[in-house]
Amino acid sequence: MPEIKLNDELEVNIEKLSNLGLGIAKVDGFVIFVENACPQDVLKIKITKVTKNYAKAKILEVMSPSKHRTSPFCPMQKVCGACQLQYINYNYQLELKREVVQDAIRKIGHLDIEIPNPVPSPLIKAFRHKIQYPVCQTKVSKRLLAGYYKPHTHDIVNIKYCPIQPEICDKIVDFIREKAPEYRISGYDEKKHAGDLKHIVIRNSAATGENLVVLVVNSKQNSTNYKNLAQSIYENFAEVSGVCLNYNTKKTNVIMSENTECICGKPVIEEKILGKTFYIGTNTFFQVNPKSAENIFRYVKDYIAANFENPVVLDAYAGISAFGICVSDVCDKVVSVEENTDSCRLAEDSLELNNINNLEIHNEDAAKFFAKEKRKFDAVILDPPRKGCSVESLDEAVRLCNNTIIYVSCNPATLARDLKYLTEKGCRVQSIQPFDMFCHSFHIENVAIIQG
Numbered sequence: 001m002p003e004i005k006l007n008d009e010l011e012v013n014i015e016k017l018s019n020l021g022l023g024i025a026k027v028d029g030f031v032i033f034v035e036n037a038c039p040q041d042v043l044k045i046k047i048t049k050v051t052k053n054y055a056k057a058k059i060l061e062v063m064s065p066s067k068h069r070t071s072p073f074c075p076m077q078k079v080c081g082a083c084q085l086q087y088i089n090y091n092y093q094l095e096l097k098r099e100v101v102q103d104a105i106r107k108i109g110h111l112d113i114e115i116p117n118p119v120p121s122p123l124i125k126a127f128r129h130k131i132q133y134p135v136c137q138t139k140v141s142k143r144l145l146a147g148y149y150k151p152h153t154h155d156i157v158n159i160k161y162c163p164i165q166p167e168i169c170d171k172i173v174d175f176i177r178e179k180a181p182e183y184r185i186s187g188y189d190e191k192k193h194a195g196d197l198k199h200i201v202i203r204n205s206a207a208t209g210e211n212l213v214v215l216v217v218n219s220k221q222n223s224t225n226y227k228n229l230a231q232s233i234y235e236n237f238a239e240v241s242g243v244c245l246n247y248n249t250k251k252t253n254v255i256m257s258e259n260t261e262c263i264c265g266k267p268v269i270e271e272k273i274l275g276k277t278f279y280i281g282t283n284t285f286f287q288v289n290p291k292s293a294e295n296i297f298r299y300v301k302d303y304i305a306a307n308f309e310n311p312v313v314l315d316a317y318a319g320i321s322a323f324g325i326c327v328s329d330v331c332d333k334v335v336s337v338e339e340n341t342d343s344c345r346l347a348e349d350s351l352e353l354n355n356i357n358n359l360e361i362h363n364e365d366a367a368k369f370f371a372k373e374k375r376k377f378d379a380v381i382l383d384p385p386r387k388g389c390s391v392e393s394l395d396e397a398v399r400l401c402n403n404t405i406i407y408v409s410c411n412p413a414t415l416a417r418d419l420k421y422l423t424e425k426g427c428r429v430q431s432i433q434p435f436d437m438f439c440h441s442f443h444i445e446n447v448a449i450i451q452g
């Protein structure tokens with residue numbers, strides 16, 4: 001290991017991007033992660049952390065910028081943690097994400113599969129349809145602040161304008177910031193676990209422009225003040241289809257509790273994907289970028305249509321049965337499995353709305369459902385959370401599938417781990433296609449087609 005110490009100043013070349021979006025430089029083979037760096041930059045850096053295996057550094061000076069650098073379109077990019085890669089031009093972001101997936105598949109998955117370019121997001125601004133802003137208030141003037149956290153802190157960046165979300169969200173948040181004090185509603189103090197308004201959550205429909213607003217409050221019940229604020233939001237914005245209160249008195253990182261009350265309007269918005277209408281609730285999972293999600297649903301639907309005749313398909317980790325409903329037209333039968341009860345209820349409502357009769361929904365843990373299921377499926381869709389699938393679920397998915405597993409993943413590392421396990425069990429990975437769902441962040445979605 002070279003002699004690298006805290007506060008050392010060095011000149012380095014950035015070779016590539018890490019899976020967490022940090023630039024990687026090497027000094028005699030020793031890895032240094034550099035924040036806000038772009039491959040092909042030549043930088044003067046200062047070491048901020050040293051461990052046995054790696055160091056971390058910040059940029060002191062960009063001595064020669066990479067040709068892929070660009071000016072971030074958001075003035076808050078440096079202080080807000082949401083768009084880590086906005087200073088890199090979009091096409092190169094895609095190439096870097098492709099390399100991250102390729103690395104994970106080779107190094108963790110031990111698979112020699114060439115990863116193609118990611119399918120770009122149809123929109124790279126105003127693409128984000130769920131926002132969750134923490135709220136606090138200033139000590140002296142008692143002004144409310146709402147926005148994302150500064151990277152590595154719980155300091156709130158007061159965001160007035162966020163170009164990656166629809167403009168209406170800025171207007172609604174601004175209105176709440178102004179009006180809440182008039183209704184004697186304070187911002188939350190995380191350290192003291194005191195104050196009223198903890199989070200503002202907005203679900204926006206890309207198709208209809210409707211907005212569902214949730215005020216997460218540090219209280220067990222509704223008060224006149226909360227109710228009046230909710231009413232005032234509803235009355236002032238024709239685009240707001242409902243305002244809910246979520247009562248969350250716990251000192252926790254979990255944003256919403258199970259306890260939500262709809263104060264005005266309806267507790268859902270309607271989203272449209274591939275000609276189908278979906279109900280999305282306050283806390284039910286739906287992909288943050290509906291236009292990019294539509295590309296993924298189309299890809300999976302086209303694959304099933306091209307490879308099977310009247311198939312029976314299992315849609316596991318189904319959420320509001322987004323895959324199930326999208327592929328139902330090209331299937332004889334679809335079976336969706338999801339553990340979240342609200343998602344299952346909304347999925348049932350969406351079935352009725354879309355007049356779909358060949359989809360059955362099971363509100364259950366996926367592994368438990370798999371273990372007792374006797375039917376065989378032509379294709380099994382797995383779309384688990386970031387942590388991936390358990391070994392038991394993968395074993396059962398192989399047992400239940402006649403032919404193909406379609407694994408949809410938002411985490412290349414756990415996808416690669418699970419693909420390694422499946423190939424060791426005799427499956428063959430036919431293809432992996434990345435889709436950019438989370439522009440300007442290091443996140444990337446993938447669809448792997450596996451022959452079981």
Ligand SMILES: C[S@@+](CC[C@H](N)C(=O)[O-])C[C@H]1O[C@@H](n2cnc3c(N)ncnc32)[C@H](O)[C@@H]1O
Pocket residue numbers: 285286287316317318319320321322323337338339340343364365366367383384385386
């Ligand atoms: C990444 S989301 C995918 C949702 C859906 N496929 C979509 O595209 O909208 C993962 C879903 O898995 C559900 N989930 C997590 N663990 C589960 C489990 N053990 N059994 C069943 N569902 C689970 C979550 O509630 C969430 O809805």
